[in-house]
Amino acid sequence: MNPDNAAESTDPAERQGKGHATPSRKEAEAANRRPLVANDRKAAAKAARDKDRIERDREYHAMKVGDVAHYPVRERGPVKAYIRDFVDARWNLGEFFLVSAIVLLILSVVTNKWPVISLASMGIVYVYGILAIGDTFVMWFQLKKRLKAKFSEHTLSTERSLGIYAASRALQFRRWRMPRPRFDKHGNYPE
Incomplete structure (x- = not known):
């Protein structure tokens, strides 16, 4: 089939596209907008501490077993x-x-x-x-x-x-x- 005629195809299997309209700039910016400070600061701080602890544990384990790809940056x-x-x-x-x-x-x-x-x-x-x-x-x-x-x-x-x-x-x-x-x-x- 000719690629120029792809948009004219009536068969849904042959039709190509992303399936939705491109969002406007205003909609895209609104979707990416997040507050600088979380609504629940305690929960955000706890989540950040947990994330840091998991990362430190992964790096410590990597240094114990010799997994160079996961060493801390200062050891690479x-x-x-x-x-x-x-x-x-x-x-x-x-x-x-x-x-x-x-x-x-x-x-x-x-x-x-x-x-x-x-x-x-x-x-x-x-x-x-x-x-x-x-x-x-x-x-x-x-x-x-x-x-x-x-x-x-x-x-x-x-x-x-x-x-x-x-x-x-x-x-x-x-x-x-x-x-x-x-x-x-x-x-x-x-x-």
Whole structure:
């Protein structure tokens, strides 16, 4: 059948069209109009909180199982994945800092009868903290060199935020890191 004659067809199966008239501009604008503030603010706030909670739960689950497509925005991208893999492959002094600080703090409280032991344990906490910070700087300089070789200079324009991202991951206990490390053992450096 000739497409020019489609409108003239009497058979309803051959007739084409959307089945209704195009709404006027006034009608279309009225259909899209919504109030800026909901009539029931408490219900709207509760619905927004529930929506945010569902989104956070989905992102948290994605980070636990390694579903990269549903990671939070701050965790996405090849540069962030490379940083995570590099930090997870390396033994970092910072990842044991929290545990050692708690143990040494308890030791200093328990041994308060012997001020020398208490003072020594607090000194060890400070020395270990300084070493952990120094190790984090060494890690960042190694990682920065690798990032510049692997990715373009334009990609690394947010160098400061990438350094903070790497340092915050390096200072966490490996088992508690989110997104979870891709490899079970240390030593699997990214290419």
